[in-house]
Amino acid sequence: NRVICSAFEVENTPSVMVGNKFQLEDVIEAQQFDRETLNAIFEVAREMELVEKNTPGSQLLKGYLMATLFYEPSTRTRLSFESAMKRLGGEVLTTENAREFSSAAKGETLEDTIRTVEGYSDIIVMRHFESGAARRAATTASIPIINAGDGPGQHPTQALLDVYTIEREIGKLDGIKVGLVGDLAYGRTVRSLAHLLAKYHDVKIYFVSPDVVRMKNDIKDYLTSMGIEWEESADLMDVASKCDVIYQTRIQRERFGERIDLYEEARGKYIVNQDVFNVLQKHAVVMHPLPRLDEITVDVDKDPRAAYFRQAKNGLYIRMALLKLLLLGW
Amino acid sequence: NRVICSAFEVENTPSVMVGNKFQLEDVIEAQQFDRETLNAIFEVAREMELVEKNTPGSQLLKGYLMATLFYEPSTRTRLSFESAMKRLGGEVLTTENAREFSSAAKGETLEDTIRTVEGYSDIIVMRHFESGAARRAATTASIPIINAGDGPGQHPTQALLDVYTIEREIGKLDGIKVGLVGDLAYGRTVRSLAHLLAKYHDVKIYFVSPDVVRMKNDIKDYLTSMGIEWEESADLMDVASKCDVIYQTRIQRERFGERIDLYEEARGKYIVNQDVFNVLQKHAVVMHPLPRLDEITVDVDKDPRAAYFRQAKNGLYIRMALLKLLLLGW
Amino acid sequence: NRVICSAFEVENTPSVMVGNKFQLEDVIEAQQFDRETLNAIFEVAREMELVEKNTPGSQLLKGYLMATLFYEPSTRTRLSFESAMKRLGGEVLTTENAREFSSAAKGETLEDTIRTVEGYSDIIVMRHFESGAARRAATTASIPIINAGDGPGQHPTQALLDVYTIEREIGKLDGIKVGLVGDLAYGRTVRSLAHLLAKYHDVKIYFVSPDVVRMKNDIKDYLTSMGIEWEESADLMDVASKCDVIYQTRIQRERFGERIDLYEEARGKYIVNQDVFNVLQKHAVVMHPLPRLDEITVDVDKDPRAAYFRQAKNGLYIRMALLKLLLLGW
Numbered sequence: 001n002r003v004i005c006s007a008f009e010v011e012n013t014p015s016v017m018v019g020n021k022f023q024l025e026d027v028i029e030a031q032q033f034d035r036e037t038l039n040a041i042f043e044v045a046r047e048m049e050l051v052e053k054n055t056p057g058s059q060l061l062k063g064y065l066m067a068t069l070f071y072e073p074s075t076r077t078r079l080s081f082e083s084a085m086k087r088l089g090g091e092v093l094t095t096e097n098a099r100e101f102s103s104a105a106k107g108e109t110l111e112d113t114i115r116t117v118e119g120y121s122d123i124i125v126m127r128h129f130e131s132g133a134a135r136r137a138a139t140t141a142s143i144p145i146i147n148a149g150d151g152p153g154q155h156p157t158q159a160l161l162d163v164y165t166i167e168r169e170i171g172k173l174d175g176i177k178v179g180l181v182g183d184l185a186y187g188r189t190v191r192s193l194a195h196l197l198a199k200y201h202d203v204k205i206y207f208v209s210p211d212v213v214r215m216k217n218d219i220k221d222y223l224t225s226m227g228i229e230w231e232e233s234a235d236l237m238d239v240a241s242k243c244d245v246i247y248q249t250r251i252q253r254e255r256f257g258e259r260i261d262l263y264e265e266a267r268g269k270y271i272v273n274q275d276v277f278n279v280l281q282k283h284a285v286v287m288h289p290l291p292r293l294d295e296i297t298v299d300v301d302k303d304p305r306a307a308y309f310r311q312a313k314n315g316l317y318i319r320m321a322l323l324k325l326l327l328l329g330w
Numbered sequence: 331n332r333v334i335c336s337a338f339e340v341e342n343t344p345s346v347m348v349g350n351k352f353q354l355e356d357v358i359e360a361q362q363f364d365r366e367t368l369n370a371i372f373e374v375a376r377e378m379e380l381v382e383k384n385t386p387g388s389q390l391l392k393g394y395l396m397a398t399l400f401y402e403p404s405t406r407t408r409l410s411f412e413s414a415m416k417r418l419g420g421e422v423l424t425t426e427n428a429r430e431f432s433s434a435a436k437g438e439t440l441e442d443t444i445r446t447v448e449g450y451s452d453i454i455v456m457r458h459f460e461s462g463a464a465r466r467a468a469t470t471a472s473i474p475i476i477n478a479g480d481g482p483g484q485h486p487t488q489a490l491l492d493v494y495t496i497e498r499e500i501g502k503l504d505g506i507k508v509g510l511v512g513d514l515a516y517g518r519t520v521r522s523l524a525h526l527l528a529k530y531h532d533v534k535i536y537f538v539s540p541d542v543v544r545m546k547n548d549i550k551d552y553l554t555s556m557g558i559e560w561e562e563s564a565d566l567m568d569v570a571s572k573c574d575v576i577y578q579t580r581i582q583r584e585r586f587g588e589r590i591d592l593y594e595e596a597r598g599k600y601i602v603n604q605d606v607f608n609v610l611q612k613h614a615v616v617m618h619p620l621p622r623l624d625e626i627t628v629d630v631d632k633d634p635r636a637a638y639f640r641q642a643k644n645g646l647y648i649r650m651a652l653l654k655l656l657l658l659g660w
Numbered sequence: 661n662r663v664i665c666s667a668f669e670v671e672n673t674p675s676v677m678v679g680n681k682f683q684l685e686d687v688i689e690a691q692q693f694d695r696e697t698l699n700a701i702f703e704v705a706r707e708m709e710l711v712e713k714n715t716p717g718s719q720l721l722k723g724y725l726m727a728t729l730f731y732e733p734s735t736r737t738r739l740s741f742e743s744a745m746k747r748l749g750g751e752v753l754t755t756e757n758a759r760e761f762s763s764a765a766k767g768e769t770l771e772d773t774i775r776t777v778e779g780y781s782d783i784i785v786m787r788h789f790e791s792g793a794a795r796r797a798a799t800t801a802s803i804p805i806i807n808a809g810d811g812p813g814q815h816p817t818q819a820l821l822d823v824y825t826i827e828r829e830i831g832k833l834d835g836i837k838v839g840l841v842g843d844l845a846y847g848r849t850v851r852s853l854a855h856l857l858a859k860y861h862d863v864k865i866y867f868v869s870p871d872v873v874r875m876k877n878d879i880k881d882y883l884t885s886m887g888i889e890w891e892e893s894a895d896l897m898d899v900a901s902k903c904d905v906i907y908q909t910r911i912q913r914e915r916f917g918e919r920i921d922l923y924e925e926a927r928g929k930y931i932v933n934q935d936v937f938n939v940l941q942k943h944a945v946v947m948h949p950l951p952r953l954d955e956i957t958v959d960v961d962k963d964p965r966a967a968y969f970r971q972a973k974n975g976l977y978i979r980m981a982l983l984k985l986l987l988l989g990w
Contacts, residue, residue: 058393063718065746067739076446079397079423083450086395086421091746093739096426096756106910108951111958116736116950119973120743250436290446291438298441313449388723406776409727409753413780416725416751426756580766620776621768628771643779 024325026138027146030159030192035199040330042164044321051087051320061090064327067121068092069113070148071099071128076290076312077148077157081125084319090327093121099129111140118143123326126150144326152188157322158289159192161315162247168314169285169307170244173197179206179239181270182249182295184215189289190249194219198226205230206239210266213251236270241279247287248272248295273297280305287311354655356468357476360489360522365529370660372494374651381417381650391420394657397451398422399443400478401429401458406620406642407478407487411455414649420657423451429459441470448473453656456480474656482518487652488619489522491645492577498644499615499637500574503527509536509569511600512579512625514545519619520579524549528556535560536569540596543581566600571609577617578602578626603627610635617641684985686798687806690819690852695859700990702824704981711747711980721750724987727781728752729773730808731759731788736950736972737808737817741785744979750987753781759789771800778803783986786810804986812848817982818949819852821975822907828974829945829967830904833857839866839899841930842909842955844875849949850909854879858886865890866899870926873911896930901939907947908932908956933957940965947971 024037033041051057066085068078073096082092098113099105110128114137117124126137127148134147134154149155167173178197180190184207194215197203205228207215214232223230233239240246248270256263272286277300280286285307288296292308300306354367363371381387396415398408403426412422428443440458444467447454456467457478464477464484479485497503508527510520514537524545527533535558537545544562553560563569570576578600586593602616607630610616615637618626622638630636684697693701711717726745728738733756742752758773759765770788774797777784786797787808794807794814809815827833838857840850844867854875857863865888867875874892883890893899900906908930916923932946937960940946945967948956952968960966 065743075425075428079425079447079450082423083395086423093742093746094424094754095735095739098735106951107953109958112951115969116972117739119969120739120976291436291442293437298439309445309449312446316450405755405758409755409777409780412753413725416753424754621766621772623767628769639775639779642776646780 023329024144024322026134026144027156027322027326028134028138029147029154030156030195032156033160033196038160038163038196038199041160041318041321041325042167044324044330045164045314045317048087048317048320048324058087059089060324061085061088061327064090064123065121066090066092066323067117067124068094068148069098069117069124069126070095071097071126071133073097074127074149077127080312080315081146081148081319081323084316084323087316088320088323090323110136114140114145123323146322146326149188152186155188155192157315157319158189159196160322161311161318162189162193162287162289163196164318165287165307165311165314166245169287169310170283173203174201175203176200176245177204177206177243178245178247179208179236179243180215180247180249181208181236181239181272183213183251183255183266184209184249185213186252186255187213187249190215190247191219193247194223198223198228203228206243207232208234208236208239208270210251210269212262212266213255236272236276237279240272240276240284241281244281244284245287246272246276246280246284248292249289250291250293250295267293267295271295271297272300274300276300277303277305353659354474354652356464356474357486357652357656358464358468359477359484360486360525362486363490363526368490368493368526368529371490371648371651371655372497374654374660375494375644375647378417378647378650378654388417389419390654391415391418391657394420394453395451396420396422396653397447397454398424398478399428399447399454399456400425401427401456401463403427404457404479407457410642410645411476411478411649411653414646414653417646418650418653420653440466444470444475453653476652476656479518482516485518485522487645487649488519489526490652491641491648492519492523492617492619493526494648495617495637495641495644496575499617499640500613503533504531505533506530506575507534507536507573508575508577509538509566509573510545510577510579511538511566511569511602513543513581513585513596514539514579515543516582516585517543517579520545520577521549523577524553528553528558533558536573537562538564538566538569538600540581540599542592542596543585566602566606567609570602570606570614571611574611574614575617576602576606576610576614578622579619580621580623580625597623597625601625601627602630604630606630607633607635683989684804684982686794686804687816687982687986688794688798689807689814690816690855692816693820693856698820698823698856698859701820701978701981701985702827704984704990705824705974705977708747708977708980708984718747719749720984721745721748721987724750724783725781726750726752726983727777727784728754728808729758729777729784729786730755731757731786731793733757734787734809737787740972740975741806741808741979741983744976744983747976748980748983750983770796774800774805783983806982806986809848812846815848815852817975817979818849819856820982821971821978822849822853822947822949823856824978825947825967825971825974826905829970830943833863834861835863836860836905837864837866837903838905838907839868839896839903840875840907840909841868841896841899841932843873843911843915843926844869844909845873846912846915847873847909850875850907851879853907854883858883858888863888866903867892868894868896868899868930870911870929872922872926873915896932896936897939900932900936900944901941904941904944905947906932906936906940906944908952909949910951910953910955927953927955931955931957932960934960936960937963937965 118141123144125146125148128150131151131153133150138145251267253263285305288308448471453474455476455478458480461481461483463480468475581597583593615635618638778801783804785806785808788810791811791813793810798805911927945965948968
């Protein structure tokens with residue numbers, strides 16, 4: 001009997017203010033969320049799981065228009081956002097490849113493009129190839145901006161869905177043990193996830209990666225400063241047996257240039273397979289931001305602890321929650 | 331006073347089960363349909379013609395989301411499916427060129443892509459460049475898959491709309507005489523059509539084609555085994571004067587490689603023009619899967635027996651019927 | 661208490677005929693509109709501004725399907741039309757790049773494509789690379805066609821939104837003074853605008869352009885024949901101090917071939933900056949069809965007389981008005 005019902009109100013008026021809850025204006029980077037806000041977003045995401053199944057609030061965003069302005073293709077993320085908007089009754093203007101946006105090609109600034117597109121829509125979901133582009137867009141726009149990834153920079157909705165999935169699967173965030181595996185140097189998702197996990201208590205993080213793609217010092221130092229315990233390990237089996245969550249990632253070939261030999265070596269080093277699942281605790285789960293190649297073998301997909309497709313689906317609920325919060329408020 | 335009204339119910343509950351009618355789960359290949367099922371689908375397609383005109387059932391699929399996952403572009407087919415979904419009140423997530431789907435480009439399997447996309451949508455319409463891809467998708471997915479063409483393999487909704495058009499135009503399928511003209515060796519549509527026609531009684535098929543693209547033996551043998559009479563002819567005028575349906579097809583240049591001379595010879599050999607229309611029976615029609623080049627001359631377009639644009643429109647009704655049947659049942 | 665309320669009727673029946681108002685059938689070129697029709701369209705566009713804000717008539721086009729058939733990309737124009745359709749409750753079938761339309765690639769004529777697409781939709785918005793393509797489409801189609809730009813030819817909705825913006829900003833069209841600046845030789849928008857302004861009384865037009873891109877004689881002769889005063893000037897400051905509207909345009913690099921030196925010279929010659937704004941009258945405005953490069957400096961954007969983003973937004977209202985008029989009538 002609190003906020004929860006408000007999500008099902010079809011009225012467009014931002015619903016009851018609950019105490020002194022802030023108004024979410026843009027979603028730019030994972031760091032903008034404190035622990036309390038994360039919990040509040042997750043609460044709305046849970047409501048959204050019900051919307052999807054029973055559709056009582058499926059007309060919540062009727063009459064609202066979302067523009068997906070993607071300067072580089074990312075079909076998975078685009079479809080997830082568009083599905084979220086449509087599941088809530090909203091409508092979508094799509095740009096699959098805004099880089100060829102004739103205006104951009106002619107030299108128009110991002111700021112001018114944003115001022116034009118904000119005249120046609122109520123919210124902009126933007127993917128860009130340049131770090132910082134989302135913040136520039138948000139500074140210009142008078143409507144909400146959601147960063148759907150800006151270059152090597154941020155991909156905050158992925159970070160939110162990762163933390164949401166851990167809470168959904170394990171039932172808590174304080175006190176968990178998480179193994180981050182694979183490409184820790186360049187992987188945007190593991191870096192953001194480490195950042196967000198630092199907001200919880202008694203978290204322990206294990207880094208398991210080939211030498212060439214080890215976690216960088218900035219994150220290690222940050223974790224230390226936040227009082228988060230972490231260690232590096234070369235023994236995936238040992239880590240797997242201790243952790244609540246194994247978060248596997250793809251080794252990105254494009255990071256290795258012509259050193260295909262290094263890539264092949266790194267890629268084969270830590271595979272999550274049936275042997276790893278055999279030592280995994282009963283309640284533990286394996287996550288992956290997808291797409292995967294062979295760093296998780298397909299034979300473990302049917303194990304209930306393989307959580308990666310549920311994780312992808314959670315992206316839908318997180319995005320529904322953010323759209324609701326940005327357009328209608330709490 | 332039978333099934334017919336059920337299509338106009340706006341309730342999402344699958345409507346009355348009529349006797350022991352099967353539930354359609356996926357649409358993968360033309361051969362999956364027996365004569366009884368074809369008739370049942372055509373009955374629903376007829377209802378759909380009324381929906382389109384008077385829109386009583388135009389909210390039938392409200393709240394449903396269709397993902398069009400096209401690994402190669404086919405604007406005609408894509409627009410036809412998307413129009414069908416929207417004419418019934420449903421919503422669409424579009425991918426015009428899923429081959430550049432960043433995940434596919436990064437090496438993700440079709441199976442993994444399907445598991446992700448099925449989390450965002452209620453039905454997937456897939457076009458793929460590989461024969462058998464639709465079946466693989468259907469095996470993986472827990473939601474219905476419609477094959478919108480998989481490489482040299484199948485394009486079952488085209489086959490269905492062809493047979494539907496013959497029935498609509500001629501008024502029957504048993505006892506008809508059909509002339510298949512043009513590229514019979516590589517044309518996916520004529521091969522599927524021959525397959526489906528074999529399910530009816532007293533059908534006679536004439537094959538009229540340049541030597542280099544004659545109908546292959548597998549289809550001829552199949553027809554013989556099914557007791558369907560067929561013959562090859564080099565005399566288009568004679569065939570045209572006898573048939574109920576002349577089904578003309580485009581000679582596909584891409585099949586001839588560097589032998590442009592053979593292509594040009596084949597292409598000019600059997601043209602449907604005013605002379606052919608002059609010998610055509612009053613009730614007969616000319617069909618074509620489109621696009622056409624000059625194998626049917628434009629001066630006959632205004633003749634009421636030129637049925638190819640009505641045939642294209644019938645694709646809309648067939649696809650509306652399939653979407654209705656797959657999502658709501660009979 | 662006249663036409664104005666008719667726009668809010670949700671019934672699909674074309675509303676009350678007001679006197680002998682014509683039925684708009686297609687939008688092909690700026691010249692097709694006489695002064696009376698322009699005023700009538702603007703009246704509906706004003707109603708549309710209210711629809712957007714309060715959404716009483718936001719379901720006006722519910723059940724209608726618009727196909728955007730773009731043979732060359734123009735994201736700005738496409739999003740504007742799609743937003744207009746969706747703001748009125750209509751639905752959209754999108755083709756971002758119809759040039760790769762497999763059928764067109766295979767040699768299908770525009771006429772055949774139109775006959776197919778008209779089977780799937782209720783109105784077609786077409787962008788094409790060939791002058792005259794929109795008229796050919798309109799001749800073929802039995803549903804309304806809107807020309808969203810056909811090569812060097814026409815872009816009538818841009819011309820309409822320009823005139824609408826002048827009336828909205830200045831409050832009148834008779835008796836205004838307009839300075840057309842920049843690329844007057846190749847700029848489609850300034851040529852169409854000059855054409856439409858000639859329909860009003862006591863208009864005075866100043867042409868300010870580098871020598872290489874001066875206004876061509878056909879427009880000058882036309883204005884003279886219509887009794888419209890015009891003069892060429894090399895003094896932007898003088899013109900700016902006299903005019904109600906300064907309409908700046910981008911110098912198009914692609915017109916200069918390898919003569920980059922000429923392009924650079926032309927491009928830097930007439931910049932609208934703070935100095936120009938300093939001599940501008942209080943009530944005057946600066947317009948631009950966008951995208952802009954540096955022919956208007958960004959430091960003047962915050963001046964209320966900088967009307968170009970409001971102008972872009974007006975495109976939405978004009979397109980809503982046209983969709984309403986073409987599909988429902990007056």
